[in-house]
Amino acid sequence: MSSLSTPESAGLAPHTADAHAAAVRRRERRAQWHIAFLLVFVLGPIVVYPLVRLVLLSLTGAHGLSFHAYTSFFGNPESRGVIGTTLLILFVSGSLASVLGVVLAAILFFKPFPGARLVTRFLELFVAFPSFLVAFTLIFLYGSQGSVSIGLQRLFNLQAPPLDFLFGMGGVILAEVVFYAPFVVRPTLASFAMLDMRLIEAARSLGANTWMVAAGVILPLAWPGIAAGTILCFLLTFNEFGILLVLGSAHLVTLPVAIYSSATVDLDLPSAAAGAVVMLAMSLSLYALYRRVNRRSQGGARNVR
Known part of the structure; x- marks a missing residue:
């Protein structure tokens, strides 16, 4: 058996795979936080909120929810x-x-x-x-x-x-x-x-x-x-x-x-x-x-x- 196959090298691959998976999970969490930041602080006040207000205004009547405007x-x-x-x-x-x-x-x-x-x-x-x-x-x-x-x-x-x-x-x-x-x-x-x-x-x-x-x-x-x-x-x-x-x-x-x-x-x-x-x-x-x-x-x- 070759001297290159040692217990330390045999355990290196699983450790590297776990580290890589952890790094991938961290990148995914950062991406999710970035998306949440964009939705809340950028798209929210500029796009989402005006559109929601527009839809609510179109459904607002004298006595609450109504399709009278349509x-x-x-x-x-x-x-x-x-x-x-x-x-x-x-x-x-x-x-x-x-x-x-x-x-x-x-x-x-x-x-x-x-x-x-x-x-x-x-x-x-x-x-x-x-x-x-x-x-x-x-x-x-x-x-x-x-x-x-x-x-x-x-x-x-x-x-x-x-x-x-x-x-x-x-x-x-x-x-x-x-x-x-x-x-x-x-x-x-x-x-x-x-x-x-x-x-x-x-x-x-x-x-x-x-x-x-x-x-x-x-x-x-x-x-x-x-x-x-x-x-x-x-x-x-x-x-x-x-x-x-x-x-x-x-x-x-x-x-x-x-x-x-x-x-x-x-x-x-x-x-x-x-x-x-x-x-x-x-x-x-x-x-x-x-x-x-x-x-x-x-x-x-x-x-x-």
Whole structure:
């Protein structure tokens, strides 16, 4: 028997395992204390408490617990019209922004041109702009007194400015499409970067044209990233307020504007809280769907690597 096998060395492994397990337990306890500290002292006063107060306010009636705020807010025919207008703007602007973002990403990735990298960087920077800035830019360009509108009026000797559509649904949809399309470009570009270009070349060598390659090869492989960007676009569009406040007319009332009016104009805080809770639930549902699709997209990217 070798001299290296001594009783002391034989007892070293269990001792080391116990020490390692104790260290792991200490790290877990520290992590739990860190989480508890964040919940109590950071997230508690900033996130948890306001949300709890919002829900309680929406359930508060004259005689205690009541759902009157929900029934009065959503039972009102005007509120149903507000929800319909909100969903219409959401689906139109979200769909157009998603299609435009995918098309831009496809051009930048598959048909690069001089300056394409600069355009990509600009789109990445564009998402940092406040949304109301886009609305004011459109007013300065395409409003009734905007430079483009006045230029067309003088060019064609018109009596009135030819462009007068911004302060309404058309202007809101245009501004949201312009602002939120870049949010789709980045995840779509990331999905395109994970593609196996050999599959695309093989499809082309077999005689597939551009549309066949896009529908049969690119979209099936890149759809998780495209879907994640699309859902993110719908989520942000649904919560948009600045563009609606600048370009929305008195006849174009959406759910965020209605909640704001109920709280600040009508001073009906329970009804505003009820609308905010329902809107929050819809936003969290979209966010949960986005996280699920985004995890699938990232999992596919790791499998490709």
